[in-house]
Amino acid sequence: MLTVEENATLTRIGPGTRMGQLWRCYWQPFAAASEMAERSTMQVRLLGEDLVAVKDRNGNMRLAGYPVEEMAGLLWAYLGPLPAPRITPIQGFVVDGAIRTIGKAVVPCNWLQIMENSVDPVHAEWAHGKLYEFVMERDGVKVPMADRHVKIRFKEFPYGIYKQRLLEGQSEDCDDWNVGHPLIFPNMVATGSHAPSATNYSYQIRVPIDDENTLHLWYNALVPPAGAVVPPHLFAQTFVYDVPYRDAKGEFTLEMVDSQDIMCWVTAGPIADRSLEQLGTTDVGIIAFRKMLWRELERVERGEDPLGVVRDPGLRMVELPLERDKRHYSDGFAKHVSRTRLRFSPIADELIAVFRGPQHEQVA
Numbered sequence: 001m002l003t004v005e006e007n008a009t010l011t012r013i014g015p016g017t018r019m020g021q022l023w024r025c026y027w028q029p030f031a032a033a034s035e036m037a038e039r040s041t042m043q044v045r046l047l048g049e050d051l052v053a054v055k056d057r058n059g060n061m062r063l064a065g066y067p068v069e070e071m072a073g074l075l076w077a078y079l080g081p082l083p084a085p086r087i088t089p090i091q092g093f094v095v096d097g098a099i100r101t102i103g104k105a106v107v108p109c110n111w112l113q114i115m116e117n118s119v120d121p122v123h124a125e126w127a128h129g130k131l132y133e134f135v136m137e138r139d140g141v142k143v144p145m146a147d148r149h150v151k152i153r154f155k156e157f158p159y160g161i162y163k164q165r166l167l168e169g170q171s172e173d174c175d176d177w178n179v180g181h182p183l184i185f186p187n188m189v190a191t192g193s194h195a196p197s198a199t200n201y202s203y204q205i206r207v208p209i210d211d212e213n214t215l216h217l218w219y220n221a222l223v224p225p226a227g228a229v230v231p232p233h234l235f236a237q238t239f240v241y242d243v244p245y246r247d248a249k250g251e252f253t254l255e256m257v258d259s260q261d262i263m264c265w266v267t268a269g270p271i272a273d274r275s276l277e278q279l280g281t282t283d284v285g286i287i288a289f290r291k292m293l294w295r296e297l298e299r300v301e302r303g304e305d306p307l308g309v310v311r312d313p314g315l316r317m318v319e320l321p322l323e324r325d326k327r328h329y330s331d332g333f334a335k336h337v338s339r340t341r342l343r344f345s346p347i348a349d350e351l352i353a354v355f356r357g358p359q360h361e362q363v364a
């Protein structure tokens with residue numbers, strides 16, 4: 001439980017706030033590069049600031065007075081003190097030979113309740129397992145996602161927190177328990193998988209528009225297996241799509257995994273009131289993340305770089321190990337696409353054609 005004041009400190013990211021100062025130490029993706037391809041200006045609200053992205057005749061961009069760089073099909077801005085660090089070259093952003101597609105949605109709630117979801121492995125058992133089975137019951141569909149968590153653990157590393165889980169029936173030498181997947185501080189979760197049929201780098205990136213709205217990006221870089229026949233145009237651009245998570249009546253589309261998460265985030269209110277919460281034994285990851293936020297706030301206030309800020313010009317890539325043999329998505333790539341936002345990608349059918357073998361991705 002947090003006091004009302006502590007909750008305000010951790011959640012508010014506008015100019016002049018303590019958390020806003022921490023957020024401004026990192027580059028933030030504010031749009032897909034393709035959104036600026038045909039235009040020279042674009043209105044942007046980012047970290048509570050109303051700004052305009054401007055592109056000159058030479059293609060150079062700025063966001064009001066702030067620097068902008070393009071990487072991995074995204075436009076990134078840096079709103080912090082100069083000199084700016086680098087955009088962290090996480091593996092999926094810079095890996096060669098990948099097909100890239102990015103989903104986008106504006107989620108009407110504060111960023112922290114979204115990120116806390118990413119250090120709560122057990123939510124998968126309920127929000128993606130039991131809820132999914134309940135929603136699909138009328139169609140007689142069983143999904144392999146409701147496995148019970150036997151134990152969970154969390155390990156800090158130089159870019160965030162790895163979370164690891166052991167599910168009922170798994171042996172302790174499995175990748176879920178020994179590899180896991182990371183929250184990348186402060187605003188991403190990496191999922192993805194490594195399987196013989198494909199390597200799938202999958203990142204969810206959460207960018208505060210303001211205290212009560214968050215730009216949510218689902219970034220996928222899919223590397224086809226050796227020998228796969230891939231239409232060349234799939235490598236030529238990053239394919240961007242909107243992710244609708246409500247139906248025509250305004251209800252959450254709970255047959256989609258990503259809408260299950262969004263329902264959990266949004267129904268906690270615009271800014272979850274943590275003075276009312278009751279944390280339980282499976283919330284140890286959330287507690288670890290909050291401790292990390294307080295610690296990193298204080299580092300920034302001492303004039304230091306916070307966790308994961310990269311200034312080394314020689315760092316080519318931050319490699320993050322990927323899990324193999326995921327159970328949750330053991331029923332093939334086409335089924336995976338149909339259950340997730342990837343179904344809205346303009347290249348969904350072509351992806352299925354390229355990756356039709358068994359392919360596994362985990363839930364976040």
Ligand SMILES: [Fe+2]
Nearest residue numbers: 124261363364
């Ligand atoms: Fe989830």
